[in-house]
Amino acid sequence: MLADKLLEFSMSAKIKKKPPSKIAFKGASTTGSPELAKAIELHQEGRHDEASAIYKALLKENANHFDALHLLGVIAFQNNDMPVAISLISKALLINSKDPRANYNLGVIFQELKQLDR
Numbered sequence: 851m852l853a854d855k856l857l858e859f860s861m862s863a864k865i866k867k868k869p870p871s872k873i874a875f876k877g878a879s880t881t882g883s884p885e886l887a888k889a890i891e892l893h894q895e896g897r898h899d900e901a902s903a904i905y906k907a908l909l910k911e912n913a914n915h916f917d918a919l920h921l922l923g924v925i926a927f928q929n930n931d932m933p934v935a936i937s938l939i940s941k942a943l944l945i946n947s948k949d950p951r952a953n954y955n956l957g958v959i960f961q962e963l964k965q966l967d968r
């Protein structure tokens with residue numbers, strides 16, 4: 851499975867510089883989910899621990915919550931944890947492979963890792 855291959859590849863991936871700040875997480879649908887709206891607000895404010903806790907709570911309720919998986923992956927990326935970022939964003943893309951934000955963010959990760967052939 852693609853996600854397994856990406857995770858296997860990413861386990862050895864290291865990056866020495868800080869990841870770029872140009873990631874895409876605006877535009878997530880928060881309709882009907884005040885928890886997700888709050889998590890995104892915290893995320894945008896740089897309060898990653900608090901946002902992560904909400905994303906994880908959403909995943910406990912629904913393990914296939916696209917935005918929670920994707921945005922938790924974005925936080926992993928922002929914290930320079932590329933293996934986790936690749937795994938989470940890849941899982942999100944298995945749920946919605948056409949989401950442009952998640953595809954873009956996964957591409958940014960591979961660009962940072964100089965793995966554009968992935």
